[in-house]
Amino acid sequence: MTGPVPTVQEAEALAADAGVLKRARGLVRRDKWARLGEDPRVIWGSARGSGKSNYDVRLRLEDRAPHCTCPAARRTRYCKHLLGLMLLRAASPRDFDAVVPPDIEAWLATKEEAAARRRAREEVAAAKAEAKAEREAAGLPPTAEELADEAKREEARLKRRAQAEARVTAGVRALDLWLRDIVRDGIARLETRADGFFQAQARALVDAQAPGLAGRVGALAAIPGSRPDWPEVMLDRLGRIAVLADAYGREATLPPPLRADLRRAIGWKMRREEVLAAGPRITDRWLLVGRFRDEDDDGLRRERAWLVGTTTKRRALVQQYSRGPMGFEHRFVLGETFEADVVHHPSASPMRVAIAARRGDSKPWTGDVAGACHDVEAFLDDQAATLAKVPWAWVVPCILSGAVPCPTPDGWWLRDRKGRGLPLAEGTHWTLAALSGGRPTTVVGEWDGRRLTPLAADLDGRLVSAFEGVA
């Protein structure tokens, strides 16, 4: 019901960026507020907006549930008014009245009701789970009700599963036809196709619950006409998609780990619980060695966080998505370590993980990155070994020590200590250049088989971001 009053530090921590915090500081003045009040359960205020009406700002103290009627609150969880209210309460408690007006009471009541409903549901579930655990411990058989519940759930799951299998199979079959049509008509014809040609097929694959294939087909749209040898590139990509689709038709013949890789490439998702049940937990202090982020046209943000265990030297990839005001579920700091148990997704070459439990704060870290390759040749051998195990590993991590970024008019390269190199992604990499200054350093990046996208570089024993994409 009650909670601690907010502190300046808390408000700063909740701010999505420096800008909103700055604007919030502008509200830390009594004259910016029409009313201000607090109660052990809630603090509230009416912020004077630029328009006619004020914005109602409320913060339930128990769970920090925010509420603000300003337009920004629809996009972000803690808008400037909420942060301003918290900062003002921290700075100047005497400005807050203690009488709770009816609208605040009503709001608290609805919040309380929702919480009560949630608690009730949880209690029933917990009671059932407890009863079940007791009986299991006592060696008693499950009750009829439990068996019926379980059977119902299992049945629904199998039905959903069968439907999905059928949809994906149909989608892959349609994809095979589409691919064959392209080759029959000739790739040259693609240049004159309407813009929606690839997107239509990608959408069909999304509907068929094969988002992995959909993403690969959608990416084809950028190829026609992009460079003189585009038909070669297109054939290359079409070929890879065809191999994927073909393998799916014969997935039953593949060994289980590789089959898991294949299904992931098609777009099958494993529930977190399934992943956690599938393999052993690895406990370590994990170092975030590189982070790739991008955002698609629909506002879906994607993050690939590459981890290296400081004790086990294992590598791990955490892939997360987010949309709208909510940030990513797991927050990592580049070049810092955190303690966690992780479980690898089933794979012939395990890399992607689910985080089972995370403990404590992340801590700064200095030292060498474990498992770095000393030259390009060694790295290419590594990636060939990975490809031999998982032909669908399209992006592999690269950690290269003793590397110097070389800007040239015809593109950037990363040069190893033997004078061999990897071409860097299109565009410029001045942050990487600034970190290196023409001296050898350890560079972390993603290799897509053609070019390396730098993510981070070592600066005096600490990793600093060299990624030039979305922050």
Add this chain to the structure above:
Amino acid sequence: MSASVDPRALGRAALLGTAGGGDVPLTGTPADGLLEARAGEPVERRVLLAAGARSWLRRAGRVAEDAPEAPSPAADETRPACSASVARRVEDFFLPGRAPLLPEALALLDDRGLRLPFEALPAALTRCQKAHRAALAAVVGERGRWLASHNRAWRWVLTHERAAAPGAEVDVDALRRTFDEGRLDDRVIALCRLREVDPEGARELLEATWAGERAHDRALLLQAIAVSLSLADEPLLERSRVGSTKRLRAEAIELLGALEGSAYNARMAERARGILRITSGAAKKPGFPAGLLGRPAPPSLDIVLPAELPADWTADGVRDEVKPGFGRKASWAYQVLKQVPPSAWAGDAEPAAVVRLFGAEDWTLVLGVSAAAAERADPHWSPVLWDVWRTLPTGDQAREGYAFGILAALVKVMPPDARAERVRPLLREGVRGTSAAWQPLLEVWEGAWPEDVAAQWLAGLRAAIGRIGSTPTATEGDLAWQRSLPSGARKLPLSLLGGRVPELPPVGTEGLRSNRRAWQTAIDTFHDHVAARIDFVRDLDGLPPAPLGDSP
């Protein structure tokens, strides 16, 4: 692998389509063997599978390629980097709304002997506006200069570079090579750097190629002579003074004017003395020695303009053109006077006494004298001339047009003490909201206002906010207070603030809504900027951000 395999056959088949018939061409890779097992399937699918397998084989079989030569490494840093949080604040100041705070922040960094950390450099160099380049160049360190040498867009860092740090090695041969072979802008920069280490050698280098340079390039290359300028450069400049293009002549004359002791300056001074003839009071009245009555008798002034424009004047860049509002002869005189420091013709005479000798109709000449004082930042003449322009009677439109610009130029170069002396009485008037004359003086201040002036300004600002709504429309005097908020946010001395944002009274609810809103916006920005300055310095000193101010 068959010798008859054409590696491009597969691509050709796919490009043109398989509708015309034919089987899957061999790729010459192990993929061919894999495909034999799929012989009965449609040809299109087999083409695709062959392409997919080949793609995979190519990627797995990739061998390391030779990389381009590595760039030569950057020199070791001579300064420590500022902290990451200070760097983030600097990055903030590059945002458009905060840009006015940038110069102070960069100057403070430079003052503390710090530089920006490596990772902050690309963003700072990319975002830097022209006006802030010199200040940024001072704190980019060796790494910033190294980056600039690799990125054409950042070359300006090298031109802003101060004299090479002691012990820093200058690669003279590389610079000479750049001068011989580089693009024009690189050649100018190389020549500037060479002038720093070896002015004589650099000039000889330029003179050796001079005959072969294009006329347009000569003017640009001559700019480099401004670095380490000395009398030894005079012959080259004198030759260029009568050079082939207008731009080259103008460039040479400008450098000759900047060259202490040049024959050009001597000629111009002689001409100025011919125009403005000062006779000391004592000489005018024989028999009465100067200072007989305890103070020197006042001097007198004769103004003599030439009837025709002399040819030697023209050769020294005086043009026969008429400035708007000027007489023809006055235009010549103006061009001469603005090149000559006032003391060259006025001697030891007291500036205040000399300016009194000009009549109101002589303002064009006073303008020339004022331009010279402003150009040379003459500490004695600029305040006195500012007084003259401020107290000139109104009525002459042309004159008033020039007065505005020259007042701004003079106030800029005036010593801060003289400026403070002049702004105090104006501010006292302004506190009542009846005058806006103080504002331009405070506006041009570079760096912080003196504490007493700042305190006076704050008092006046509070009074002005208290007056909001007391008159139906905002007065010009009160609007001046509102307009001065941005410079106040920048120029209130940090020492006066004592680590706290000054409190201002609330805007209230009286008067025009639009006016209240404009005030509120200006006050909010003021608060934000002052807080950002305070926090920046605290951060620089390793202190936590300032506590939030109590609500008023």
